[in-house]
Amino acid sequence: MQVDVIVQQLINGVTLGGMYALIALGYTLVYGILLMINFAHSEMFMGGAYVGLGVLTILTNEGAIKAVSAKLPFLSFLLSTRGFFVGSPIGLFVLFVIVFASAATVIGFLGVTIERVAYRPLRHAPRLAPLISAIGVSIFLQNAVLLWVDSKAIPYPSIFPVKKLLEFGGASINSLQVLIIVTSLVLLMILDTFISKTRIGKAMRATSQDREAAGLMGIDINNVIATAFFIGPALGAVAGVFHGMYYGTVIFSMGFIPGIKSFTAAVLGGIGNLRGAMLGGFLLGVVESLGAGFLSTGYKDVIAFVILILVLIFRPGGLLGESVVEKV
């Protein structure tokens, strides 16, 4: 295998890893506080991609705007703003800020709602109950999209200009990859600061250490949990939009495999540990890309599952986590 192929796979891997890291944070945040695997998190990622798709379409697709404003006339102003969004670099920047912000907000509130409806009533139940409930939510959301949006893959509008920015030998990095890597790193840094510096971040850390003691110290536990269920899905939604832009299509079942892989990333880094989830995401992305290059692409998905099983058997605490002591 030539060097440039390896370099190319590394670039692809880091891009993929950025998305995994963003999703993995959602798993780790919730696990750290509630000790539960939010199985429905992969659907947050999927939902984010669809919300992003919807917003992109309604802001830039002339046919779609006309169709919608025929029913809702007050939306016809979108026809005039369309030129601004597509025409200039500033418009493009504003467009994507709107797309990401709306996907993150909508899915963030969806996450909070799910927690309120499906998980909060089960907070005192045995640990299997919320897990099964989460599987139920996941099935529900997937099929809601299947039935009410589309059962087939939908192409993602290629509004973002994908250009080769740098070339090293045979390998290259394009503008979309740079966007994904930079945005995910920035978001990860913001989250890290948020958790370590702000008041609510401190409350979240306290809650994850000892929920009851934190409650006794005057922390509003429900508030903390709701915050975790907003931030996690919001980051997942951003990853979903990236995934749609990067691979060019979305489908209702797209969440499952990236979801499981990101969970693997969270476990790899040490579940409950935020920096671990980030590290695990990038590591998994790189390992998977290299593996797909070296082995056959058919077995690409097996790599993540094998890593998951091996980590859980040999180092259940993960790379950055402490060794897990079973509490009696």
Place this chain on the structure above:
Amino acid sequence: MGGSKMDIATKVDAGRSSAVQKATYALVLLVVILMPIIFQGFGQLFMVRILAVVGLYVMLALGLNIVVGYAGLLDLGYIAFYAIGAYAGVLSGLPFSQFLAKTFPSIPWLPGISYFVMIPVAMIAAAITGICLGTPVLRLRGDYLAIVTLGFGEIVRICLNNNIFGLSNGAAGLPKAGEVMPKPAGLDWLQNTLYVQVPNIGPNGFNFTFSNNVYWYYVIVIFCLLTIFVVRRLDNSRLGRSWTAMREDEVAASSMGVNITGAKLYAFSLGAMWGGIAGITFANFQGFVSPESFTFMESVFVVSIVVIGGMGSIPGAIVGALFIQGIPEFIRGAAQAGWLEVIGINLSAEAQSAVSNYRYLVFGFLMVLMMAIRPQGIIPSKRRARELHPDDEKMLDESNETLFDAQHDTAIPGEDL
């Protein structure tokens, strides 16, 4: 916590069943035996097929019930054992039947016995896989185990899809083009011997022939009965009691001398074994296997049958399978066969497909709802219902609180707070 009283009660129950119970069982058995004959006789062939498929899911659910219901281990990759049983059954059964056909060309029914001969192969293949997976992962906590088994299920499916070792023939499935599964032994004889024709009943008369579907239906029913027998015995055995103890409190059980790893491995491999039997039966019934029958959603189906029916409960597994696999198929089939028009309901083609499409949506919703209002399932096992009730924990919390208050009060006597 009243557990000891309960155990005595269930033991007494298990020993004797009342006359009413016996009559109910006999009635249910009669219905189970007569149903396919009636449906086949009146030409409603789709119903026989649906019943056989429901039977397969009952077998799967009873097998998974050992793992989830009795041992309390959530297995989200159970379908992998079903897949391994199915593929092992075809890979061993097909050459064996060809060998029999070549060696004894004068006995035409002989190749058909390959299914029955190869059942142990499928069982052992699945059980060995269960042990191989179980040994390293069973010391993981509940939700980690769920994810690992999920990963394992996907690994098996992806490997089958990629034609692993050149055996599984990739996405096209088995048997390969040009080969067919042998006709099951005795089917020809039954078809020629057992047929009833009564021309005067109903619009088209009553024409019963012993079809392929009827044959497999009865095979599946026999296996279900066998499974129920074994599972009941298991539940009341020493092993079953150690599963109960382990499920309720692993640490306490282990300090009472229960071999936790052993008990878990037994549960895992026994469950896998039943998955294997269901798998080989499915492969022969269907005459064909491909990786797409073994997706994660199938695992979720079986888990939801167990959960919605009632964990650890045998009637629950049966009702769950009827409810989840049977009712949607039945409505769709009945609509297609024009039954509903007879009773005055007119379902459009769209509505018919909506029934089958919306069932997944309804499942998801039901799973959430069940966990919130009835976590013990439709027909809960008596013992299990007590464990899964969220109120217990609250009660426990409250009793702890009062204990704490009491200690607190005695520690600082006379001091006002």
